[in-house]
Amino acid sequence: MTTPLAPGVSVIEKSSGTHLITGVGTSTAAFVATGVDGDPQQLQSWNSFGAVYLDPKATTKVSAAVQEAVYGFFANGGTECWVVPDGTDTGGKAPDRLALLDVSIVAAPDLTTAVAYQTLVTHCATMRNRVMIVTLPDDTYTPSEPVAPVLGAGKNYAAVYYPYLKGPGSTGTSQTISPCGYIAGVWARVDAQRGVFKAPANEVLNGVTALTQTLSDTTLASFYGVGVNCLRVFPGTGPLVWGARTAAASSDSDNVYLNVRRLLCFLEESIRRATTWAVFEPNDDRLWASLRGTVGTFLTEQWRQGALMGQTPTQAFAITCDSTNNTPAIINAGQVVCDIAVAPVRPAEYVTFTVTQQNPATPATAG
Template sequence: MPQYLAPGVYVEEVPSAIKPIAGAGTSTAGFVGVVDDTVTMPLLPGRSGLKTDGTPEPADFATPALAGVAQLVDGWETFRNLFGDIQPGNSTLAHAVYGFFNNGGGRCWVTRVAPGEDADRTDASLIAALETFTVIDEIALVAIPGAVSDAVQGAILDHCENPYLQDRFAILDGRRTTVLTKAAIQGGTRDSSYGAIYYPWIDVGAEDADGNPVYQPPSGHLAGVYARVDTERGVHKAPANEVIRGALGLETLVGRQGQAGLNPDGIDVIRRFDGSVTVWGARTMAGAAQPEWRYISSRRLFNFLRESVDEGTRWAVFEPNAPELWSKIRRNVGAFLTTVWSSGALLGNTPEQAFYVRCDETVNPEAVREAGQLVVEIGVALVRPAEFVVFRISQWAGGVQ
C-alpha cells in the first residue's frame, strides 16, 4: 500500500474485478494430406527458375513444404506457394483446401505427408501427422480429406477426444458406395460425438484423361461451410441447409427415402435441390447411447463454451481460494454467458432461464479447498436445430374460428 506523507489528493489505479472472457475461435481448420515430393511448384516472386548463365536454379526453392511440419495457410495463394497447385500428386488435398477457402474458411493449418510404399504406410504417416496439431491451440476443425480407413478415421476421433484438447471437431468422409447403409458408408469407424461423417463425394469439375468426373471427398468444403456459418450466424447454428460452393454434382444422388434410412444412424447426407448441392444433415456420430450430443451444433457450442471459459479464467489459478475469488468468477462467467445467450445460442426468455453459475461454499467445502481445488458448476440450456419442421394442414369450413 502506498505511503502518503504530504497533505493532498491522491488518485490510485485499482485493478478491475471484471476480467472479460473472450469467445474462443471455432473455424480454424487443420488438414493433413498426401503431397508428392515431385509436384511442380510455382516460381517464387522475382525468380525465373534459371541462373544468369541459363542453367536451372537449384530445386530447393521449388519443392513443397517440409513433410510432417504444420504450416499456417491464410489463403489459397499461400497454399499454392507452400504445396503447389491442383495437379497429380497433390489433387485431393489441394481440392479440399481450395474448397475450404471458397466456402468461407479464413485460416487453416496444413501438414503434408509423402506418399508411402503402400496404403498401410501412408495411413500410418497420416495418423502420425495429427500429432503436429496437438500444440496448435486455435485449431477447431480436423480433417484428412479422402482418408476413409477405420484406422485413420479412428485416429482423427481419438485426436478430437483427447482429454487435454476436447476443443475440436472431426469432419469425416463417407466411403464411396452406392449401398445406402451405415455399415457401408461408415465402415468400422466407431461412433463419437466429436465427429460427423458426410456422404456422398462431390463433383467439383475435375476430370480424368478420358473426361470422366473425378469425385472429391467433401470434408474440406464442409470445413469451409462450418466456418462460413460460424461467421454469419454463430457456432450454435447447425452447418446444414447450406449450399456447397464449387460443387457441381454428386457421385450418388440420395432422395428423401434414402436419407430416411441414414439420418437416424448419424450419416449426414449431401443432396441436390434445384441445381444446388446442399448439406442436408446436422448430426454427429454420437449414436443412440448419447442422445444429448445428437447434433453438431450442440457439441461444437459446448466445445466453444468450455474453451472460452478455460482460456478466460486462467488468471484465477493460484489466487486465494476464498469468497472474493468465487464472486469474481461468478460475475465474469455470468457476463460471458449473458453475451452468449443474447446471441441466441441458449434457450430461455431471460438469462436466469438460460444458464446458471454456481461457485460458493456448497460446491467448495473445506475438503475441496484443502485439495487445492476450486469448483465452478455451470449449467446451460442449449438451443437445438429444428430438424423436422411439421405443418399440420386440415380442411376448414370457414367462418369464425
Template sequence: MPPTPSYPGVYVQEVPSGARPIAGAPTSIAAFLGTALQGPIDKAVRISRFSDYEHVFGGLSGDSELGYAVRQFFLNGGADAWVLRTEDAAPTAQRRGLRALRDADFNLLCLPAVAQGGVLADAASCCEERRAFLIVDAPGAATDPASMAQAAAGAALPGSDHAAVYYPWVHVSDPLKNGAPRLAPPCGTIAGLYARTDGARGVWAAPSGTEARLAGVVSLAASLTDNEIGSLSPLGVNCLRTLPGHGPVCWGARTLQGASEYKYVPVRRLALFVEQSLRGGTQWAAFEPNDEPLWAQIRLNAGAFMHALFRQGAFQGGTPRDAYFVKCDGETTTQNDVDQGMLNIVAGFAPLKPAEFVVIRIAQPAGRIQA
C-alpha cells in the first residue's frame, strides 16, 4: 500500500515493473558417450572437471578414446559435461546410450571416434530433437585429404545442419606413456573450443581462426595445404591446420548441411540459443489469459532479450529494426489459436556470417610515385 501523505513534500513509491527478464540458455554443456574402465553403464553422470571423470570412470584407458576426449574438453575451456559409459563400442550399445541421455540437459554431443553411419544419423536426430549440436570426428580411416573427401561425399556422415565434422585427428600428450604423443579424435578438443569461444565472444562468433588455438594438441595427423583445405571446405569438412606463430588451430565453421540457411556453425547455434532462451523465458505464460495484455508482455520481454543480443553484436544491422523483430499479436495468434489454447510468438534476426574469404586488392603503379 502507498504511504498516506502526512506532510508536504515528495514521496517515493516502488512499483513493480511487470517485466520478466529472459535469461540466456546455456550453450556449451557437452555430453560424451563411450567405454570406460569403470562407472555406471547407460547412466549419464554430470562432471565439472577432469578429476570428477577420474573418480567416477577410472581415468584414462589406452583402449578407449572417451577419457582423452573429456580431458581435452576441459583443457580447452569446457566447464560442464555429462558422461555416459556404454557397455561396449558396438552400435547397439551406442544407440542405447543415446536413448539413456534423455534426462540429461546438454547442448553439444560428442561420440569420440564413432564413424558408423547409422549411429551418427541417430545422434544427429537426437540433437535435432533436443536443440543440441553434434560434433563429429573424421573417420579414422581418412588419413589424407583424398580419403576425407571420399568420406564426406559418401553416406556415412549425417547431412544435418545440427552437426559438423572436423579433420584431421590430433596428437595429444599421453600421461599413460610419459607424455608421448597419442593419436586422438578431435571432438573433445573442438567441444572445449566451442565453450571457450562462447564465453569469450558469444555463441554467434565462429569457433575458428587464429584465436581458435587447440590446447593440448602436440601436432596434427595430417598437414594440409591451402588448396587441400579449399577442396574440403565446400564438402562441409572443417579443417584443422598449423599456423606459424599460432600453432594448431581450427580453420572452418561449416555444418554438414551446406545447402541450408544454417550453412555456418555459429548461425545454427545462435538460432538454437535464441529458441531455447525464448522457450524457457516464456514458460510463465502457460495458463495466462490469452489476449492482448499477455501478448504485449511477451513482446516487451522477448524484445528486451533480443535487443540485449543486438547490443552485444550478435546480429547484422545498424539499427534494431534491421537486426531483429518479435511479433506476438492477433495476427500470429488468431481466434482459432486462442480457442485451441495456442499462443504463437514469431521472432527473427539477421545473423552474422563468418568472413571466410578475405580479398586483398593491391594495385602496382606503372610509373614512379612522386613524393
C-alpha cells in the first residue's frame, strides 16, 4: 500500500476472491422450422424476422405457422428468439442445432402430433436447461387420450397446451393459429416482470380474439388430470393461459408444476456455468468452503427474490460439500461432490373461500 502524498481519503479496490454466480437467461426461445434448411437465425424483433424471411429477395422461407409463432412471441413480450431450420418434418436434425444455442424455450409450430414432438422433448430432457411447448391442434382431442406417455421419459421437460387460437396474426386477417409462440411470449413476459419462479398462468394472450374451443370447468378438470394446460375465456377478459403444469403432472408428483421445472433448469444451469473455475483446483477443505459460499450466496439471493420458500435461507435451501460426501474414494476418483437441496415455491392453483351467513345479533367470526 502506497503512502498518500497529501491529506485526504483514498479508496483502493481489492478483489474479495469470492466467485459470484450470475443467473442465466430464461426467456430466449427457439422455433424449429420443419422442412426448411439453412443456418439458425437470431432475431430480436418482429422487424428482424421480416428482414430475414419476408423480404422478396430472401432465399429461405418458413411456413405460415412459424411466421405466426414468431409474431405471437414478440407480441406477448418476447425479446429474443431463434428460428432453427430442421431440414425434415420430424424434428430429426433440430436437436444437434439446438444444442449449440443458448435457449431455454423450444417450440415447433409445424408439428401437429404428440408423436412428432418426442425427439425434441427428449432433447430438452437431455440438455436439462430448456422446456418444450407442445400444442394439440386437433379440435376433436379428448382428455381420454393421455399425451404424456407418447412424449416419452422426458415429459417433465414439456408443457402441453390446448386449444388453438383465433386472431389477426401478422397478416391482419382472421385465422387459426398455433398457441406455441404466444405461450412462449407469455413465459418471457412473466420471467421479465416477476421471475422464472412465477407460474406463467392467469395471463392474457395479446393479439388473440377467440379460441377454437370453449372449455367448461368439467372439461378443464379432465384436461388437467392428464397434464394438459388449457386456454380459457372468462366474461370481461380476453383469452387467458389457465394452467401451468408439465406433461408429467399426472404421473410424477415431483414434476407437477411448470414454474418449478423451469426454476430448477435455471438454478442448475446458472450454477453449472459459474463453477467451472473449480475444475482442476486442489480438492480440499478450501475448495469445498468456496463452493458452499458461492452457491449459498446465489441461492440466498434467489430466496430474497421469492423463488424459494421459508422465512430464512436455512429453510429455503441446504448445501453439503465437505468430508461427509467427499470421501477419500471420491477424492481419489478426481471428483468433488456438492449436494444442494432447495424448496421451490409452488403456485396456488386452488383458492378456496368459506362464506358463512351469520345471525345479525351474533358477532361475525371466521374459522
